Amino acid sequence: xxxxxxxxxxxxxxxxxxxxxxxxxxxxxxxxxxxxxxxxxxxxxxxxxxxxxxxxxxxxxxxxxxxxxxxxxxxxxxxxxxxxxxxxxxxxxxxxxxxxxxxxxxxxxxxxxxxxxxxxxxxxxxxxxxxxxxxxxxxxxxxxxxxxxxxxxxxxxxxxxxxxxxxxxxxxxxxxxxxxxxxxxxxxxxxxxxxxxxxxxxxxxxxxxxxxxxxxxxxxxxxxxxxxxxxxxxxxxxxxxxxxxxxxxxxxxxxxxxxxxxxxxxxxxxxxxxxxxxxxxxxxxxxxxxxxxxxxxxxxxxxxxxxxxxxxxxxxxxxxxxxxxxxxxxxxxxxxxxxxxxxxxxxxxxxxxxxxxxxxxxxxxxxxxxxxxxxxxxxxxxxxxxxxxxxxxxxxxxxxxxxxxxxxxxxxxxxxxxxxxxxxxxxxxxxxxxxxxxxxxxxxxxxxxxxxxxxxxxxxxxxxxxxxxxxxxxxxxxxxxxxxxxxxxxxxxxxxxxxxxxxxxxxxxxxxxxxxxxxxxx
Amino acid sequence: xxxxxxxxxxxxxxxxxxxxxxxxxxxxxxxxxxxxxxxxxxxxxxxxxxxxxxxxxxxxxxxxxxxxxxxxxxxxxxxxxxxxxxxxxxxxxxxxxxxxxxxxxxxxxxxxxxxxxxxxxxxxxxxxxxxxxxxxxxxxxxxxxxxxxxxxx
Numbered sequence: 311x312x313x314x315x316x317x318x319x320x321x322x323x324x325x326x327x328x329x330x331x332x333x334x335x336x337x338x339x340x341x342x343x344x345x346x347x348x349x350x351x352x353x354x355x356x357x358x359x360x361x362x363x364x365x366x367x368x369x370x371x372x373x374x375x376x377x378x379x380x381x382x383x384x385x386x387x388x389x390x391x392x393x394x395x396x397x398x399x400x401x402x403x404x405x406x407x408x409x410x411x412x413x414x415x416x417x418x419x420x421x422x423x424x425x426x427x428x429x430x431x432x433x434x435x436x437x438x439x440x441x442x443x444x445x446x447x448x449x450x451x452x453x454x455x456x457x458x459x460x461x462x463x464x465x466x467x468x469x470x471x472x473x474x475x476x477x478x479x480x481x482x483x484x485x486x487x488x489x490x491x492x493x494x495x496x497x498x499x500x501x502x503x504x505x506x507x508x509x510x511x512x513x514x515x516x517x518x519x520x521x522x523x524x525x526x527x528x529x530x531x532x533x534x535x536x537x538x539x540x541x542x543x544x545x546x547x548x549x550x551x552x553x554x555x556x557x558x559x560x561x562x563x564x565x566x567x568x569x570x571x572x573x574x575x576x577x578x579x580x581x582x583x584x585x586x587x588x589x590x591x592x593x594x595x596x597x598x599x600x601x602x603x604x605x606x607x608x609x610x611x612x613x614x615x616x617x618x619x620x621x622x623x624x625x626x627x628x629x630x631x632x633x634x635x636x637x638x639x640x641x642x643x644x645x646x647x648x649x650x651x652x653x654x655x656x657x658x659x660x661x662x663x664x665x666x667x668x669x670x671x672x673x674x675x676x677x678x679x680x681x682x683x684x685x686x687x688x689x690x691x692x693x694x695x696x697x698x699x700x701x702x703x704x705x706x707x708x709x710x711x712x713x714x715x716x717x718x719x720x721x722x723x724x725x726x727x728x729x730x731x732x733x734x735x736x737x738x739x740x741x742x743x744x745x746x747x748x749x750x751x752x753x754x755x756x757x758x759x760x761x762x763x764x765x766x767x768x769x770x771x772x773x774x775x776x777x778x779x780x781x782x783x784x785x786x787x788x789x790x791x792x793x794x795x796x797x798x799x800x801x802x803x804x805x806x807x808x809x810x811x812x813x814x815x816x817x818x819x820x821x822x823x824x825x826x827x828x829x830x831x832x
Numbered sequence: 833x834x835x836x837x838x839x840x841x842x843x844x845x846x847x848x849x850x851x852x853x854x855x856x857x858x859x860x861x862x863x864x865x866x867x868x869x870x871x872x873x874x875x876x877x878x879x880x881x882x883x884x885x886x887x888x889x890x891x892x893x894x895x896x897x898x899x900x901x902x903x904x905x906x907x908x909x910x911x912x913x914x915x916x917x918x919x920x921x922x923x924x925x926x927x928x929x930x931x932x933x934x935x936x937x938x939x940x941x942x943x944x945x946x947x948x949x950x951x952x953x954x955x956x957x958x959x960x961x962x963x964x965x966x967x968x969x970x971x972x973x974x975x976x977x978x979x980x981x982x983x984x985x
Contacts (some may be wrong), residue, residue: 610955611849617957
């Protein structure tokens with residue numbers, strides 16, 4: 311039927327559109343995964359940049375601290391050197407003053423500072439020996455000054471001892487030779503040189519410290535600025551990302567909306583199509599009604615007036631006339647049956663009842679009761695396995711089994727009483743099915759007609775041999791298909807026929823063609 | 833119980849063939865009552881109320897039985913039946929629906945509106961003859977009906 315092809319083409323269009331949608335989603339995902347990889351590189355680069363900046367900052371800071379420490383240490387050392395030298399210088403000076411004072415005045419009170427100075431001198435010399443200095447030549451100068459101080463010490467001790475041994479004039483003489491004085495001058499000058507060098511160094515170190523401090527300030531300013539920039543950058547990046555994310559989400563939402571719209575559109579289209587189908591079904595039904603009623607009406611007249619003609623004017627018609635008349639009435643009767651059968655065929659879907667649980671065993675019992683006379687007349691026998699309970703239209707199950715068993719009884723071999731066996735099993739697979747097989751021992755048919763027998767009004771035998779319009783099997787197949795199942799015929803001539811009914815175990819949702827509100831007669 | 837004058841049967845049907853066949857069938861079944869015919873519901877009511885072309889006295893004897901087809905032009909059988917059963921003057925006349933419609937709702941509606949019987953037109957002429965014989969025996973020979981009420985109004 312045209313509507314079936316329409317239905318098929320619509321299904322194809324629908325499938326194509328879903329494939330398009332899926333493709334679109336896949337492309338979109340591929341795009342987003344590419345973007346994801348890009349994002350990973352992006353974050354990786356950013357993290358590396360942050361690490362580099364931190365490392366450089368840390369390096370600079372450490373360098374600065376090291377410089378500062380070094381300068382500090384050097385400065386402390388210089389001060390230490392200067393202070394020790396000053397102490398030593400002081401002691402030498404004090405010892406000399408004491409010596410001079412005593413020698414000139416013979417006042418022994420001068421010996422007090424002299425003794426004090428001498429007593430600490432050795433210790434101070436020892437300290438000065440141990441000091442380290444960074445200045446080139448300073449060590450040699452210190453060593454020289456220490457030698458001179460040793461000499462000075464000897465000179466001091468010598469003169470004072472002379473004086474103490476009452477050799478005042480000699481002592482004074484010694485004093486006045488200026489040997490001691492020159493020695494001291496030499497020492498003094500050396501001290502000045504050494505101190506000057508240390509002061510210079512100290513100044514230098516101070517400057518360095520100052521510079522290091524300035525540099526440190528600069529470094530901290532730079533690294534602070536860099537960190538600040540980094541934080542700003544991170545904030546910006548984060549904001550950009552959040553914004554991007556929001557945009558992405560919005561896009562995704564939009565896509566969802568689009569998808570939903572598409573689905574809604576398809577649903578609307580499907581609804582339109584479904585309405586159209588219902589409408590065309592109704593039209594078909596109306597047509598069937600017109601066919602049954604209005605086409606039957608003139609046929610009824612042809613039959614009635616034919617009858618009148620035959621009863622009232624048979625004498626005038628003659629034998630041939632009556633024969634023609636009989637043929638005419640037979641043809642009219644057949645046409646009437648054809649119209650009724652066509653109506654029955656179309657009603658399988660247009661006037662079907664709601665599906666319910668149907669016990670096929672009960673259906674079979676009813677059928678066997680109804681066929682009792684026919685079975686007895688043919689001397690036939692019908693046996694059956696226990697049949698299943700199926701989700702179906704009870705009337706149509708009755709019609710289906712009745713037609714098939716009726717056919718088995720009807721098409722029996724002239725010399726053999728019909729034996730009909732119903733067997734039941736379930737098939738396995740994706741869509742498990744109830745399978746009822748009706749096997750008979752009748753005349754069978756050539757396998758090449760296995761499909762043709764299901765076409766409405768197709769007959770394999772002349773009307774004289776077997777009665778019927780040829781609608782029965784077409785109706786049976788239509789019933790099976792309405793229930794989501796199949797009807798298959800297998801046979802070989804003379805070997806009986808196997809009619810295989812398959813009905814889905816899980817049942818099917820009912821087509822909306824079987825509207826319970828529609829009237830059910832004609 | 834036979835009546836003094838044989839009752840008239842009134843048939844409302846737009847199908848001339850059916851009218852002819854019914855006439856023949858009545859004859860065949862030896863029901864000799866007069867059969868009068870109208871084309872549709874409007875004519876039927878005109879006849880019953882003696883209006884329009886049925887205004888002349890004696891032109892429209894009150895029928896003792898109405899055979900009513902359902903599908904007719906202008907006013908169909910359902911409307912006509914409703915009118916008749918709402919009319920005090922007319923509602924005692926038995927109406928037998930004789931139609932090709934097998935629709936159950938037509939049948940239910942017909943009885944609801946007060947039809948005496950609902951009969952589907954027989955397919956064969958023989959069937960029609962049999963029906964007319966039965967109708968004749970039942971409605972003409974056995975059933976007693978009241979006389980026409982106040983005819984002068």
